[in-house]
Amino acid sequence: MIAHAPILAIVLPLFAAFLMPLVGLLSRRYNVPKACDWFAIATMIGTLLIVADMAPSVWNGQILVYKLGGWSPPWGINLAIDGLSIQMALMIAGLGTLVIIYSAAYMQRETRRDLFYALTLLAITGMMGIVLTGDIFNFYVFLEIMSVSSYALIAFKRDSNAIEAGIKYLFIGSLGTSLILLSITMLYSFVGSLNIADLGAKLAAYRDGALPVPTILIASLALFVTGVMIKVAVVPFHTWLADAFTAAPTAISALLAGPGAVVGIYWVARLPYLPFGLPVGIILVSLGLLSMIVGVLMALTQHDFKRMLAYHVISQKGYMVLGIGLGTLGSVLGAQGGLFHLLNHSTYKCLLFMCAGAVLFRTGSQKFDELGGLGKNMPMTALMFLIGALAISGIPPLNGFVSKYAIYLGGVEAGLPIVTAIAVLVSALTFASFFKAFSSVFLGQRPERLRETQEAPNMMLFPMLVMAVVCIVIGLLPALGFNIVGPAQAAAENSAGYIGHVIGGI
């Protein structure tokens, strides 16, 4: 394994972000317009290789504990990488790389690309830090790095819609991070530690029921859950998402829908076991169901391509939260299904946003009523959108079906067949919604002004093609996905192992 790989996975995109303005300056001075693009792509490929290098050790059952400055936990800050963290880190690095490659073409008309990449790499740094850190205050710091970069990226276009969406996300997102900070403050005042493993060890007596749970812990948990749910954007904390994803540059919508979704769901998966370990299953199942239903019903009536996709993000996150919630109620399949759905959703939602971006890039419109018949002009984009649409609708044999099927079975396994029935109904409504999207954009009569529309550039098609292939391959060979989410789910539930490894200081 590469020496210092855990910290390098965070530091590499961070330093590249700080260097980006300099690269931009040099590229303008020496007239190398693509320098920023290639520098960002190289950074992400490097990050992906570093993360991939850690994966075999973790999948062999090891938990990597990296002590910053050589200080042992709980005194020093540490990074702790288990099966759950590595799944998330791989997704952030992999999808982040594809989004950056896509951006190289999508943002080619933009003159402030150095600023764009600097913010994007900072957001990726924050995401990576969140899933790798073993310290809860560091989690907050990385969350703020990711959030502040995201606020700026959403308002990047600087038109009225983008600024309004950015400000909305700033207010609601800041409320979420403030609640998390308040929760951490309460935890620290009660336990006297910020190390996640140490907190887990010291709160074990309350988890096992040996001691009554004090009010401060209940308040801290409620604040933490609310803060995380704002970031996940489940109903009723979802209100920032639709505006933000609609107004942001499409590459950023893809980044927040794919790798961005990972961050929130990582904590949803961690929360029932560490650091609190108190029962939150009913909350997760309820919020998951509510999000699925509200998200899909809102999506059905949208006439903006990206806004419809944004509401589907809310609905699909509902599936993940529901699956993880079912896991806490005793369904292993539900928990695996939830994490598997995260893997699948991040892939096809990135793909779908990229397809919407390709249409916007070529036609200048993202309104269904202004589009139509583009299947003739953009056959590859249409085909890949169709693959993504079928995958998100849970149509076999694509990847979305496998994870949704696991969640359906999880509902039955947890003794809640009504949940399964609702999940199937939501899937049918999702299909209906994407049927409308596909027919409105790619089928029917083509407006006169779109007659000369060209296919998306190859640089945009390449990441879309990779994700479409992943959707098919994981659908045909679901064992590949289960081999990743199985260790992740086992690691999330194995709080004793995590505590032992971190405090033991391997």
Add this chain to the structure above:
Amino acid sequence: MVELIWDPIVATAAILLGSLVAYGLLRIGHKISKPRPTSEKVKTYACGEELKPEETHPDSEQFFSPIRRVFKPFYRYIQPAHTGALNTYLLWVVVGFVIILVIILLTVR
């Protein structure tokens, strides 16, 4: 465990086979009864008006009006509640927090 859940290769083969059979039936049907569309038959009927392609586009908001009728309470109360007003949305967060706090209190104690 995966094999117990779903065998994708068999299912995919079955889907492809089913699609092939359906396509075959369609072809046979076309051979037996040949479609003879006249130019008048394939025209969009709009009371004799000439329509541009843009005007034949279905209204995306009303595309699934039957579904809107089925979920009438949602579209009457929940959808209009998404006003876009930031103070309303912040209120939702506070209400959500209170509900979560109450559920945790009831579950833990």
